[in-house]
Amino acid sequence: MVGDPGPYLLLAAVLFVIGAFGVISRRGAITILMSIELMLNSANLALIAVSRFLPGDGGAGVPDGQVIGFLVLAIAAAEVAVGLAIVIAMFRLRESVDVDLARLLRW
Amino acid sequence: MPEFQHFAALPTLVPAAFGLVFLVFAPFIGSDKKWMWAFTTAAMGLTILIPAIILSKIGLYGDVLETAGVAGQYMVRTDRLALWLDILFGIAGLLALLVTPAYLERANSHRPEIYPLFLIAVSGMTAMVGSDHLVMIFVGLEVLSITLYVMCGLARERAVQVEAALKYFLLGAFSTSFLVFGLALILGATGRLDIPGIAGAVLGVGAGTLWNETLLLAGLALFLIAFAFKVGAVPFHFWVPDVYQGAPTPVTAFMAAGTKAAAFGVLLRVLYAGFSGAETIVDRWAPVIAGLAVATMVVGNVLALVQTRVKRLLAYSSVAHAGYLLLALVPATSGAHAGEIVGGPALLFYLFTYTFMTVGAFIVAALFQSDREDADHFAQFAGLWHRRPLLAAAMGVFLLSLTGIPPLGGFTGKYVIFLSVLDAGHPVLAAIMAIAAVIGAAYYLRVLMLMFIAQPEEDLAARLVTPGPARLALAVAVVATFVLGIAPFVLYDPLLTVMRAAAF
Amino acid sequence: MSQNLLAFSVLAALAVITPIAILGLSYVAGPARSRRVTDLTPYECGVKPYHSARGRFSVKFYLVAMLFIIFDVEAVFIYPWARVLRERAGTPEGWFLFWVMMIFLGVLTVGFVYEWGRGALEWDR
Numbered sequence: 001m002v003g004d005p006g007p008y009l010l011l012a013a014v015l016f017v018i019g020a021f022g023v024i025s026r027r028g029a030i031t032i033l034m035s036i037e038l039m040l041n042s043a044n045l046a047l048i049a050v051s052r053f054l055p056g057d058g059g060a061g062v063p064d065g066q067v068i069g070f071l072v073l074a075i076a077a078a079e080v081a082v083g084l085a086i087v088i089a090m091f092r093l094r095e096s097v098d099v100d101l102a103r104l105l106r107w
Numbered sequence: 108m109p110e111f112q113h114f115a116a117l118p119t120l121v122p123a124a125f126g127l128v129f130l131v132f133a134p135f136i137g138s139d140k141k142w143m144w145a146f147t148t149a150a151m152g153l154t155i156l157i158p159a160i161i162l163s164k165i166g167l168y169g170d171v172l173e174t175a176g177v178a179g180q181y182m183v184r185t186d187r188l189a190l191w192l193d194i195l196f197g198i199a200g201l202l203a204l205l206v207t208p209a210y211l212e213r214a215n216s217h218r219p220e221i222y223p224l225f226l227i228a229v230s231g232m233t234a235m236v237g238s239d240h241l242v243m244i245f246v247g248l249e250v251l252s253i254t255l256y257v258m259c260g261l262a263r264e265r266a267v268q269v270e271a272a273l274k275y276f277l278l279g280a281f282s283t284s285f286l287v288f289g290l291a292l293i294l295g296a297t298g299r300l301d302i303p304g305i306a307g308a309v310l311g312v313g314a315g316t317l318w319n320e321t322l323l324l325a326g327l328a329l330f331l332i333a334f335a336f337k338v339g340a341v342p343f344h345f346w347v348p349d350v351y352q353g354a355p356t357p358v359t360a361f362m363a364a365g366t367k368a369a370a371f372g373v374l375l376r377v378l379y380a381g382f383s384g385a386e387t388i389v390d391r392w393a394p395v396i397a398g399l400a401v402a403t404m405v406v407g408n409v410l411a412l413v414q415t416r417v418k419r420l421l422a423y424s425s426v427a428h429a430g431y432l433l434l435a436l437v438p439a440t441s442g443a444h445a446g447e448i449v450g451g452p453a454l455l456f457y458l459f460t461y462t463f464m465t466v467g468a469f470i471v472a473a474l475f476q477s478d479r480e481d482a483d484h485f486a487q488f489a490g491l492w493h494r495r496p497l498l499a500a501a502m503g504v505f506l507l508s509l510t511g512i513p514p515l516g517g518f519t520g521k522y523v524i525f526l527s528v529l530d531a532g533h534p535v536l537a538a539i540m541a542i543a544a545v546i547g548a549a550y551y552l553r554v555l556m557l558m559f560i561a562q563p564e565e566d567l568a569a570r571l572v573t574p575g576p577a578r579l580a581l582a583v584a585v586v587a588t589f590v591l592g593i594a595p596f597v598l599y600d601p602l603l604t605v606m607r608a609a610a611f
Numbered sequence: 612m613s614q615n616l617l618a619f620s621v622l623a624a625l626a627v628i629t630p631i632a633i634l635g636l637s638y639v640a641g642p643a644r645s646r647r648v649t650d651l652t653p654y655e656c657g658v659k660p661y662h663s664a665r666g667r668f669s670v671k672f673y674l675v676a677m678l679f680i681i682f683d684v685e686a687v688f689i690y691p692w693a694r695v696l697r698e699r700a701g702t703p704e705g706w707f708l709f710w711v712m713m714i715f716l717g718v719l720t721v722g723f724v725y726e727w728g729r730g731a732l733e734w735d736r
Contacts, residue, residue, distance in 0.1 A: 005295065006616070007616060007618070009292075010619065012291070016288055029273065032277055033280075036280045039281070039285075040283070040284045043288035046288060046291035046292065046295070047290070049295075050291060050295030053295075068242055068294075070688060071246060073684055074684050074687065074688065075245075075253075077681055077683075079276075079280055080680065081677045082276065086256065086272045086273050086276050087273065088674070089272075091670070092263070092670075093266050099277070130721060130725055131724050131725060134729045135728050
């Protein structure tokens with residue numbers, strides 16, 4: 001390691017935990033989706049931070065993490081599109097996006 | 108060693124290309140989609156054939172990690188492990204496809220997209236297991252997962268399916284973010300994301316080349332959490348019963364067999380080839396896997412006892428089986444193979460038997476589909492033997508095999524895992540596995556008793572139609588279950604020599 | 612570590628103090644309440660809004676946004692590709708890179724043809 005990515009990883013971890021808390025505590029499907037996005041983007045921040053501080057390329061870091069960041073962005077977009085489609089389908093059936101109302105499947 | 112190079116990517120490219128081509132046609136064809144189904148099934152057959160041909164070129168026997176070909180700097184690395192699993196994915200997809208038209212007919216759902224989506228999901232699975240790079244594994248996993256979210260919720264007007272898709276999506280995306288964060292930490296700790304690079308860094312744990320051991324372990328932990336979600340291991344199993352029950356039954360069958368095989372293939376490769384180098388690291392993750400396995404076996408089997416629906420019962424049974432499979436991943440503590448995953452061949456063998464018996468059982472459940480809300484309730488299965496003896500016999504074979512009754516594949520599979528766990532020097536774990544399997548016998552027997560002893564409902568026979576393709580799928584599954592039980596060596600011998608030679 | 616942590620804590624402290632300071636200043640220095648009625652209306656100039664802005668939007672907007680997002684984000688790959696391609700233009704590797712992107716765009720086109728065929732691009736449906 002050239003330099004120390006510690007603070008960035010700390011920030012990423014804090015964002016990740018906030019996102020995870022949002023997923024667990026919220027009931028609106030859209031809010032949960034946003035929390036998941038927050039988690040994915042905190043992971044992106046961590047990826048880019050560590051790739052900047054890794055030894056290599058004369059102290060400029062290795063590009064791996066940044067390239068992966070692109071991939072994660074694109075995949076997250078595809079995931080969110082499918083997720084929103086499912087949420088809209090749910091809304092058309094229920095007139096609500098409250099995940100607590102999704103209770104057909106129990107026991 | 109023949110290097111096919113770009114041929115190495117064929118097991119992934121072929122299903123992906125066919126899937127995309129067929130998908131373009133999906134919006135433009137009417138409700139008569141027989142040819143779409145026929146072409147997709149043929150393409151799925153081709154996706155079984157291609158890895159089989161490559162495998163026969165490099166020979167069945169030999170090092171499991173011997174490379175048949177590499178493309179794109181380790182991004183695609185096709186070896187025996189990948190080829191065996193590619194064949195397995197194709198089989199799972201093909202069996203599920205054979206029953207899909209009958210199911211869609213009965214469920215009154217007409218969406219031809221579901222056929223090409225099977226192919227795209229298979230391409231995601233093959234990308235996952237046929238790679239030596241964690242990023243490619245991630246991309247493959249996402250191709251698979253996103254396709255499955257869509258397949259679950261394809262019938263938008265059915266509340267149950269949309270609900271299953273929503274739950275699967277939310278928890279799947281949640282676990283994905285764990286995986287990405289884990290990748291970031293592993294990259295930070297080792298500077299590499301290709302498995303040989305990680306293995307090199309892990310070897311240097313004591314030598315100080317590893318930047319930060321804590322970071323590596325945290326990354327591995329997040330990676331394991333993500334994959335525990337995907338295989339449905341306790342305590343990350345909440346989505347399994349709901350999604351398996353809500354999803355279209357052929358998709359459930361495909362999901363139960365295929366996703367599990369892909370995730371376990373990745374776990375085997377990453378843990379064995381990536382994180383087995385240093386004893387200090389192995390000592391950290393081995394107890395985690397063992398703990399997950401025990402919890403999964405016990406909780407899965409106990410919760411299955413109180414189920415009243417066949418699909419939900421099979422879902423909990425699938426959780427329990429994830430436990431048995433996890434047990435095969437626990438590395439040996441002592442002896443000549445200390446620190447190695449001796450259960451590798453047993454794991455692969457059990458994945459094959461599990462595919463045939465669970466897909467078979469789900470196919471029978473799919474034939475029960477109707478517009479009724481309680482289509483897969485136990486009561487519907489009562490007296491099946493008196494009305495449809497052949498169907499009841501097939502279901503009986505699958506359930507007995509899942510229980511682990513001797514001459515069937517499920518018994519041999521459990522037996523080789525049991526032996527490998529003893530081999531690895533974990534008698535306590537082996538005993539827990541045996542107890543869990545005995546608990547499991549109770550709920551399978553409940554269904555069997557209902558089918559064979561109880562008196563049938565009146566309208567049962569009239570409602571059950573078994574078209575030719577579904578019969579073919581059931582026959583294949585039954586025969587394979589018997590063959591793997593009576594002559595396990597046809598599959599186990601190649602797998603075993605393979606792995607022992609590779610110091611598995 | 613400690614130096615960076617110091618920088619981080621300073622940043623964190625600033626992040627907390629700045630909004631409090633701004634809000635406090637506006638509370639102290641800003642007008643306690645609006646003197647004229649028009650200041651309270653949404654556009655502050657007398658133009659009256661038709662109806663509440665909190666009404667529901669048609670689900671079609673979400674649909675279009677969703678379709679847009681996918682194609683928009685894929686464009687992110689084209690820029691780094693173009694930079695690399697310029698360095699290697701004319702070489703065999705350059706042609707390989709060229710066709711890789713053509714295949715990628717072809718896959719995107721498959722998605723586009725699909726959504727067009729499904730009628731997702733028609734606003735009045």
